Amino acid sequence: MAKITVNFERCKGCGLCATSCPKKIVALQKEKRNPKGYFTAICTDDSACIGCAMCAMMCPDCAIVVEK
Amino acid sequence: MAVVFDRPKALCDVPMHYCPGCTHGIIHRLVAEVIDEMGIEGDTIGVCPVGCSVMAYDYFGCDMIEAPHGRAPAVATGAKRAKPDSFVFTYQGDGDLAAIGTAETVHVATRGENIVVIFVNNTTYGMTGGQMAPTTLPGQITQTTPFGRDTSVQGFPIRVCEMLSTLDGTALAQRVSVDTVPHIREAKKAIRKGFENQKEKRGFSIIEVLSTCPTNWGMSPVEALDRLRAEMMPYYPLGVYKDTSVKEEK
Amino acid sequence: MERSLMKGNEALAEAALRAGCKCFFGYPITPQTEISAYLAKKMAKAGGLFLQAESEVAAINMVLGASGTGTRVMTSSSSPGISLKSEGISYIAGSDLPCVIINVQRGGPGLGGIQPSQADYWQATKGLGHGDFHVIVYAPASVQEMVDMVINAFDKADEYRMPAMILADGLLGQMMEPVTFPEIKQKNSEKTWAADGHKNKRKHNIINSLYLQPDVLENSVVERYKRYDTIQENETDAENYLCEDADIVLCAFGATARVAKSAVNQAREKGIKAGLFRPKTLWPFPVNEINEAVKNAKTVLTVEMSMGQMIDDVKLAINCSKPVEFFGRTGGIIPTPTEILAEIEKLGGAK
Structure with missing residues (x-):
């Protein structure tokens, strides 16, 4: 059991998290822009998350909290 | 479930002004993580430069001093000499450290000043809109080298770690990168070593971090990391250029 | 009260030590060199720090750093060197930091000469760097006043959180006169604004002169000018x-x-x-x-x-x-x- 929580307000949609996810389950969503106008990162498959925190380590804005 | 990764305490819980994908944020976090792990926030004084990270004083939880352009090493010297028991670090970009502040950089190193310099090299002046920096690569197009840096006109880039490693006052000169998770881990270890050197009064530590500037490079954040690997790393090889703590351990 | 025969520059340096100056950062230039030489010899014994910087530019920024930690600090130079320091002085004024700056004037412009001059009057009183600001400027006319004024300068710099300058000249710096060192009452001014490590007991202090919002910058300058009004009312001397x-x-x-x-x-x-x-x-x-x-x-x-x-x-x-x-x-x-x-x-x- 592991999960990531992306801070919707803080995420700038740079996509660096997505490049680092070994499970390829972090991506930028295309539905809702945050107040700054960015499409933010989401986890596309919560059940597959292993809580490795590689997405969070790559995030320049400290916008990802990881639980395990 | 328990939280296994969150913002370090020494990094203030405020939005940062950096462009999307700019690696300043990662480097800030690594410094803050080291401060947290060593439990030294209350004894640390940070010095900010002029450049993109000019407002880093709002981001670090420790006491902060904002320096004039290029003068962070001199300001840090003043703070460290006045308060020798505190931990002092500067956070500087390439224009600040290797152009206008070259004299201060060389002399803080040769004095063996017990401080840590975090040197962010992204081969451009980001804050002013992407002009040629002392680290701009040959052929690189910037606002002030619109046809590419011509070494017969603008000369050659400066390799700061190599240069400072020749000085006796330097305890640690290491070049790292934050383009991948393994490199981020290595970068953090280097920063930690810098602060440990300060604790052990070993002398001057510089950690040069290869960084990106997606906005002024005209690339996506992901493409910018590709460029860092393909173009910057061959010119600025990662590695330890000097580490006096190794000799000490033997 | 002890009375001794001293050179102006050395008497000033001794007075700075007695006034509780804990750090001195300088760079050699004639005709102020005796100040550095005196402090190089005496500072460490007095529990302070003397450091020769790589330039006047570095020296004034070391002053900024030391003052930012709440430490009494001084630098000295002569005319061309003060020009180099003017960038840092503007930042120090803009960051509301106290410090004492000595200018033992020589002839200019440019490299000029090394004989006495007063041609830095405009620089000291009106043009010591970019932006709206002042420094308190004292003009000693005797070795005794070199002593008295530098002691006062440290107190006033602390009181008003701004740089204070002793505008001397090569003549005063080099001449010898009998001088008496007054009893100094150490004022215990707690510097709650200092960036000296928050010890996890307060919010972080920031020493800064950058205000990107025009109204915030205007307010900070206006606040400083209110202090200047008080100084104009209370601190003139003739x-x-x-x-x-x-x-x-x-x-x-x-x-x-x-x-x-x-x-x-x-x-x-x-x-x-x-x-x-x-x-x-x-x-x-x-x-x-x-x-x-x-x-x-x-x-x-x-x-x-x-x-x-x-x-x-x-x-x-x-x-x-x-x-x-x-x-x-x-x-x-x-x-x-x-x-x-x-x-x-x-x-x-x-x-």
């Missing part, structure tokens, strides 16, 4: 010599005032009613004091070791209510009493 019945009042500061005083005495011997007004603070300029000093005079004669800089402030201070004449030598030449007397006589002794 000497008034035989001005009461004078037809002609000479106005001079620093070493020049000593020569001018001799000229006044010689004029009096000849039956000319001359007097001397000597500002001891150049910023704030002693406006009320000079108006009082010249109230019965017909003419004012400003004497300076420059082509005429303080004369602007004299005219402004008295609102051009009297004719203000000028006599000066520059390039490192010290005017003689005879020359000044001739000038007084040329002006008809203002008869």
